[in-house]
Amino acid sequence: MSSPAPKSPDQSDKSKKYDRQLRLWGDHGQKLLESSKICLINATALGTEILKSLVLPGIGAFTIVDGDKVSEEDIGSNFFLDEAHIGMSRAQAATECLLELNPDVRGDYIDDSPDHVMSQTQDFFSSFNVVIATALPEKVVMPLSRQLWAAGIPLLVCRSIGFLGYVRLQIKEHTVIEAHPDNESPDLRLDQPWEALRTHLNQIDVSTLGTKERSHVPALTVLYYYLQRFKEKHNGSLPKARVEKDELRDMIRSSLPGDCDMLEESYEQAVKLVNVCVHATQVPSYIRTLLDDEKCTNLTVESPSFWVICAALREMVQSEGVLPVRGSLPDMAADTSSFIALQQLYIKQAQNQAESVYRRAMQISRTLGQSPDVKLFCKHASELYVLRGNCISDEYQNSCPNVSLHLEDPESLMFYYVILRGLERFISEYNTYPGQFDDQVEPDVLKLKTLIGKLLTEWGCPAAVISDDRVHEVCRYGGAELHSVSAVLAGCTAHEVIKLITHQYKPINNTFIYDAITSTSATFVL
Amino acid sequence: MSENQEVSQNRWGHLRKVLERPGPFSHPEFEPSSDILDFIMSTCKVLVIGAGGLGCELIKDLALMGFKQLHVIDMDIIELSNLNRQFLFRHKDIGLSKAEVAAAFINKKVKGCQVTPHYCKIQDYDETFYKQFHIVVCGLDSIVARRWINGMLISLLNYEDNALDQTSIIPMIDGGTEGFKGHARVILPGISACIDCTLDLYPPQVTYPLCTIANTPRLPEHCIEYVKIIQWPKENPWGIAIDGDDPQHITWIYEKSLERALQFNITGVTYRLVQGVVKNIIPAVASTNAVIAAVCATEVFKLATSCCVPLNNYLVFNDVDGIYTYTFESEKKDNCLACSLIPQNLPVEDPSKMKLKDLIELFCESTSYQMKSPGLTTYINGKNKTLYISTIKSIEERTRENLTKSLIELGLQNGSEILVTDLTSPNTLTVRLKFVNNHIET
Numbered sequence: 015m016s017s018p019a020p021k022s023p024d025q026s027d028k029s030k031k032y033d034r035q036l037r038l039w040g041d042h043g044q045k046l047l048e049s050s051k052i053c054l055i056n057a058t059a060l061g062t063e064i065l066k067s068l069v070l071p072g073i074g075a076f077t078i079v080d081g082d083k084v085s086e087e088d089i090g091s092n093f094f095l096d097e098a099h100i101g102m103s104r105a106q107a108a109t110e111c112l113l114e115l116n117p118d119v120r121g122d123y124i125d126d127s128p129d130h131v132m133s134q135t136q137d138f139f140s141s142f143n144v145v146i147a148t149a150l151p152e153k154v155v156m157p158l159s160r161q162l163w164a165a166g167i168p169l170l171v172c173r174s175i176g177f178l179g180y181v182r183l184q185i186k187e188h189t190v191i192e193a194h195p196d197n198e199s200p201d202l203r204l205d206q207p208w209e210a211l212r213t214h215l216n217q218i219d220v221s222t223l224g225t226k227e228r229s230h231v232p233a234l235t236v237l238y239y240y241l242q243r244f245k246e247k248h249n250g251s252l253p254k255a256r257v258e259k260d261e262l263r264d265m266i267r268s269s270l271p272g273d274c275d276m277l278e279e280s281y282e283q284a285v286k287l288v289n290v291c292v293h294a295t296q297v298p299s300y301i302r303t304l305l306d307d308e309k310c311t312n313l314t315v316e317s318p319s320f321w322v323i324c325a326a327l328r329e330m331v332q333s334e335g336v337l338p339v340r341g342s343l344p345d346m347a348a349d350t351s352s353f354i355a356l357q358q359l360y361i362k363q364a365q366n367q368a369e370s371v372y373r374r375a376m377q378i379s380r381t382l383g384q385s386p387d388v389k390l391f392c393k394h395a396s397e398l399y400v401l402r403g404n405c406i407s408d409e410y411q412n413s414c415p416n417v418s419l420h421l422e423d424p425e426s427l428m429f430y431y432v433i434l435r436g437l438e439r440f441i442s443e444y445n446t447y448p449g450q451f452d453d454q455v456e457p458d459v460l461k462l463k464t465l466i467g468k469l470l471t472e473w474g475c476p477a478a479v480i481s482d483d484r485v486h487e488v489c490r491y492g493g494a495e496l497h498s499v500s501a502v503l504a505g506c507t508a509h510e511v512i513k514l515i516t517h518q519y520k521p522i523n524n525t526f527i528y529d530a531i532t533s534t535s536a537t538f539v540l
Numbered sequence: 541m542s543e544n545q546e547v548s549q550n551r552w553g554h555l556r557k558v559l560e561r562p563g564p565f566s567h568p569e570f571e572p573s574s575d576i577l578d579f580i581m582s583t584c585k586v587l588v589i590g591a592g593g594l595g596c597e598l599i600k601d602l603a604l605m606g607f608k609q610l611h612v613i614d615m616d617i618i619e620l621s622n623l624n625r626q627f628l629f630r631h632k633d634i635g636l637s638k639a640e641v642a643a644a645f646i647n648k649k650v651k652g653c654q655v656t657p658h659y660c661k662i663q664d665y666d667e668t669f670y671k672q673f674h675i676v677v678c679g680l681d682s683i684v685a686r687r688w689i690n691g692m693l694i695s696l697l698n699y700e701d702n703a704l705d706q707t708s709i710i711p712m713i714d715g716g717t718e719g720f721k722g723h724a725r726v727i728l729p730g731i732s733a734c735i736d737c738t739l740d741l742y743p744p745q746v747t748y749p750l751c752t753i754a755n756t757p758r759l760p761e762h763c764i765e766y767v768k769i770i771q772w773p774k775e776n777p778w779g780i781a782i783d784g785d786d787p788q789h790i791t792w793i794y795e796k797s798l799e800r801a802l803q804f805n806i807t808g809v810t811y812r813l814v815q816g817v818v819k820n821i822i823p824a825v826a827s828t829n830a831v832i833a834a835v836c837a838t839e840v841f842k843l844a845t846s847c848c849v850p851l852n853n854y855l856v857f858n859d860v861d862g863i864y865t866y867t868f869e870s871e872k873k874d875n876c877l878a879c880s881l882i883p884q885n886l887p888v889e890d891p892s893k894m895k896l897k898d899l900i901e902l903f904c905e906s907t908s909y910q911m912k913s914p915g916l917t918t919y920i921n922g923k924n925k926t927l928y929i930s931t932i933k934s935i936e937e938r939t940r941e942n943l944t945k946s947l948i949e950l951g952l953q954n955g956s957e958i959l960v961t962d963l964t965s966p967n968t969l970t971v972r973l974k975f976v977n978n979h980i981e982t
């Protein structure tokens with residue numbers, strides 16, 4: 015039995031304030047968040063809204079780099095700037111207002127352009143955990159992306175224009191232990207119970223139980239019993255096809271005396287469990303791939319603990335053929351003691367296996383120290399995830415093989431990716447947004463179309479695929495930033511930052527396009 | 541042009557570009573003009589329901605999309621656990637009205653914006669209040685409140701010769717979040733699917749069978765529910781109902797739950813879990829609220845300006861694994877309780893066996909009714925007869941004996957109409973009994 019928790023634990027103000035989010039990413043996720051340092055380039059409406067959703071949940075610190083002064087248009091779209099700020103450093107004004115949101119967060123600013131900062135202080139941007147850039151021209155994105163790629167620091171490049179939005183994540187390698195999958199099926203190992211579980215389940219002859227005892231027996235025990243009978247009938251093989259599973263279900267149902275409603279619950283549950291619980295336990299192929307990853311098989315002294323534990327897990331899988339059991343039992347109709355006894359078996363086995371993985375990890379690397387992660391790691395062994403991205407600079411310089419494929423679908427949001435790339439070229443070439451001035455909308459449409467045509471030719475796509483309507487729409491915006499569209503993108507981007515910092519939940523891979531005209535979105539790997 | 545006007549022209553330059561220029565994807569009725577910005581700034585009245593996680597975002601989003609005539613209604617006060625996402629509130633505001641603090645903050649921060657706060661329940665106002673608005677947008681966490689405002693907006697519809705008067709429609713935008721998931725939807729009352737049309741989208745709240753809680757607890761939640769439902773009323777430590785916001789109450793439940801868990805060898809009772817179960821806490825985070833509120837605000841902007849075609853009509857959002865959105869058209873239900881003009885027929889198998897309490901249970905449990913505490917009246921021989929009303933003590937005592945009477949014993953007949961009132965709607969629902977085996981009719 016675990017030691018009793020302290021009586022009436024005093025909840026700190028902090029845990030009260032963050033209660034609603036601690037229920038999502040836990041105290042361990044919060045700890046990582048609170049020690050993180052985030053950099054925002056350009057305090058646009060999009061940029062400050064991103065920081066808002068990071069300052070509120072309590073990141074450690076942020077720095078805003080922005081050489082612009084607050085303009086009248088800024089105050090129309092940016093909640094953190096008002097009339098009194100006009101003409102002031104945008105970085106400073108935004109920093110001061112954002113800090114009011116949460117006294118636990120530190121923040122500072124640099125009133126200087128990001129390209130100047132980059133040239134003055136080498137590796138300045140590499141000192142952060144995540145760098146976010148908004149409305150940053152392509153010619154600055156390129157060197158920044160190369161620098162952060164080399165340093166292994168994640169970079170998010172975002173753009174909000176009119177009803178359109180773009181978020182691109184650049185990350186070399188990102189590992190996730192807790193992916194929090196939505197519909198996880200239970201991990202019960204009925205096909206190959208370990209000895210203690212087998213002994214326990216075999217003790218109970220379900221068919222001879224009296225009425226009362228039967229109402230106490232857990233659904234899992236019922237299921238296991240009839241699964242054994244099924245296997246005896248079928249040369250030891252599990253039910254696989256639908257008809258076989260139906261047969262097993264019928265075996266369970268027909269064992270019930272027809273006159274008794276009271277018993278049905280655990281038997282009915284056993285019938286329902288057939289589909290999710292009766293299958294051969296396997297190591298999922300994506301986990302096999304991960305365990306065969308070079309990072310796992312060729313450890314170095316610098317290997318992060320994720321890969322050291324993976325290597326230990328690999329050894330265990332090689333010797334036992336399966337992943338550690340998750341160690342949780344879904345609730346099912348049963349009396350308390352039968353359920354708890356069964357549950358304890360799963361918990362104990364998970365503990366034993368985690369200890370074994372920990373011992374192997376210690377043998378592999380003494381420097382692992384008292385890493386507390388191994389238990390968590392084993393519990394989530396079937397959701398481990400590695401994301402490997404590519405450098406934005408490479409994407410922008412190379413032809414994009416994926417683009418033309420998507421352009422075959424006339425509804426694909428890839429069209430907007432192409433147009434937004436054209437827009438970046440336009441900004442580089444003409445130093446304004448297409449359609450920025452009322453009398454230039456039509457000429458800008460032609461200029462933008464020409465630039466998009468060139469891009470498509472570079473990528474080997476037919477230029478005609480981009481409809482004039484879409485180009486017109488982007489020129490209509492004239493660089494306008496609509497607050498509510500930026501706020502959608504900002505919420506999404508802030509959440510991606512939280513994923514990167516906590517190593518929980520899977521981030522986007524790698525380009526997210528949002529179209530507020532139709533309220534649709536898409537993610538592309540570029 | 542005065543200097544001030546010039547500032548304002550530049551200040552709203554972003555909005556003016558999309559409102560004063562034609563666009564290929566705008567609504568067919570869209571005519572670009574500076575009048576549109578004038579309309580949303582001086583005429584268009586928007587009601588924001590809820591000043592919580594979504595509400596704070598909504599007011600801010602709308603204020604920066606040019607809306608100046610905003611109202612916000614919320615009956616709650618600010619708590620410490622709101623501060624991780626409800627960004628218009630500070631530590632010093634704890635205990636004050638959410639609506640009032642939010643309105644004051646925006647009015648100070650966004651020059652020219654006039655947010656009117658209403659520190660009360662939505663049920664405290666009647667149709668004269670609600671019909672002043674052009675658009676209603678909801679950031680609520682309660683289905684009952686959503687259904688009530690939905691019913692209110694439907695009751696404001698005018699039908700002339702069975703044709704809906706388009707000018708009586710007040711569009712309702714509804715947002716909701718839970719952790720990293722959320723939805724946003726556009727409802728045109730009388731035209732597109734309403735809240736009650738899609739009641740089956742809201743899963744019933746998890747409840748545990750009483751016998752499990754009392755006799756065979758297996759989960760820490762079972763232990764907590766036991767203390768909440770059985771032990772508290774019995775021992776009643778403070779002589780009052782449980783207050784989920786009183787740390788003494790939570791601590792008492794925590795300690796008793798822990799005792800019970802120890803007794804049954806159940807692990808996992810924590811203070812946080814106790815709070816979660818007692819208060820039915822839904823996890824919430826700033827980022828998801830920001831996304832859903834902003835989607836809703838964008839739809840308000842589209843509806844008010846026609847600069848784009850509005851969402852048709854339901855968006856689901858999930859950013860657990862990457863960022864996922866899905867947009868679909870939820871369907872209007874032909875026999876919807878709230879928005880169809882069709883009388884509700886209720887088939888009754890055996891009116892001599894069906895007791896009044898069975899009927900009430902049906903109104904509460906059935907997915908298409910999902911009522912909370914329905915009050916039932918009827919007409920027998922032209923005279924009004926109260927069958928059962930639980931919400932008024934004296935009437936409850938007087939009508940309690942009806943619960944165990946059958947429909948026949950109560951004098952109801954095939955075709956009898958029952959008038960049902962409930963928290964879920966401001967309107968009275970008429971249900972006509974249809975005796976399936978009509979031979980018993982008297």
Ligand SMILES: [Zn+2]
Binds near residue numbers: 735738872
């Ligand atoms: Zn309806």
